Amino acid sequence: QKEVEQNSGPLSVPEGAIASLNCTYSDRGSQSFFWYRQYSGKSPELIMFIYSNGDKEDGRFTAQLNKASQYVSLLIRDSQPSDSATYLCAVMAYNNNDMRFGAGTRLTVKP
Amino acid sequence: EPEVTQTPSHQVTQMGQEVILRCVPISNHLYFYWYRQILGQKVEFLVSFYNNEISEKSEIFDDQFSVERPDGSNFTLKIRSTKLEDSAMYFCASRTVRELFFGEGSRLTVL
Numbered sequence: 001q002k003e004v005e006q007n008s009g010p011l012s013v014p015e016g017a018i019a020s021l022n023c024t025y026s027d028r029g030s031q032s033f034f035w036y037r038q039y040s041g042k043s044p045e046l047i048m049f050i051y052s053n054g055d056k057e058d059g060r061f062t063a064q065l066n067k068a069s070q071y072v073s074l075l076i077r078d079s080q081p082s083d084s085a086t087y088l089c090a091v092m093a094y095n096n097n098d099m100r101f102g103a104g105t106r107l108t109v110k111p
Numbered sequence: 112e113p114e115v116t117q118t119p120s121h122q123v124t125q126m127g128q129e130v131i132l133r134c135v136p137i138s139n140h141l142y143f144y145w146y147r148q149i150l151g152q153k154v155e156f157l158v159s160f161y162n163n164e165i166s167e168k169s170e171i172f173d174d175q176f177s178v179e180r181p182d183g184s185n186f187t188l189k190i191r192s193t194k195l196e197d198s199a200m201y202f203c204a205s206r207t208v209r210e211l212f213f214g215e216g217s218r219l220t221v222l
Contacts, residue, residue: 032209043202043213044154051209088154092209097142097167099211103153 002027004091006102014110019076021105023089026070032092033065033072037085038104044088047074079109113137115214117203123220124193132188132217134203143186144204144211145178147171154202160186193221 003026013019021035032051036044050056050063050072062075072091076083086104093099116135124130136143145157158168160178175197177189186205190197200216 034211038154043216046210046212049210090211093167095167097159097161098156099144100156101146101154 002091002093002098002100004089004100004102006087006089006105008103009106010108011105012108012110013079015079015081017079017109019079019083019107019109021074021076021087021089021107023072023074023102024070025072025089025091027091027093028067028070029094030070030091031094033063034090034092034099035061035063035074036088036090036101037083038088039085044101047087076107079107081109081111083107084109115203115205115212117201117214117217119217120215121218121220123222126195126221127192129189129191130193130219132190132201132203132219134186134188134205134214135184136186136203136205137207137212138184140205140207140212142166142206143180144206145188146202146204146213147199148202148216149196149199157188190219193219195221197221 005024034049035047038044050065056063060077064073088104089102118133143160148154158172159166198221202216203214204211
């Protein structure tokens with residue numbers, strides 16, 4: 001069974017703070033890792049992806065991957081109220097045909 | 112900017128009826144997907160499609176479901192004999208190499 005686990009939250013941070021979102025996965029053969037943002041009633045929107053161990057930065061977002069620990073995280077710096085959403089971790093299998101999502105972490109950024 | 116388009120945006124049907132949900136993937140994408148999200152729950156993988164055939168399907172995707180690419184642009188999900196529990200948002204997605212892009216979704220309500 002290919003599992004992707006996230007803390008459901010809610011995670012609440014004050015505006016300007018760093019939000020840290022975590023994800024673990026069970027399929028050791030997973031190759032690609034994605035973070036999506038989903039506003040209520042909307043479709044998932046790709047924020048960023050990471051394939052290699054280490055950190056990847058894109059603007060206020062940093063993804064971190066540790067394949068040995070089967071762990072991926074997303075840091076959001078200088079959090080804004082507009083960042084309030086559910087953040088979905090997604091993992092793509094080795095065959096690149098099957099992307100599975102975690103249940104998502106609901107983030108609230110308070111002004 | 113190219114996008115995945117889905118129709119209808121909302122469909123209401125009676126239990127036992129058949130529904131067809133339609134998707135037009137991004138034109139140069141080769142891999143197509145259907146996902147389901149029951150209200151308040153996680154995004155669930157249904158099926159992936161490549162080279163005119165199913166490449167992967169989940170345990171949810173049973174004989175009640177089928178997918179088809181009837182022409183060069185459309186990608187459809189057929190749900191036969193709908194049940195109350197089929198009420199959900201259905202998302203179509205497509206990709207080229209790795210990044211998966213979602214349509215806005217079709218909300219299915221089964222009465």
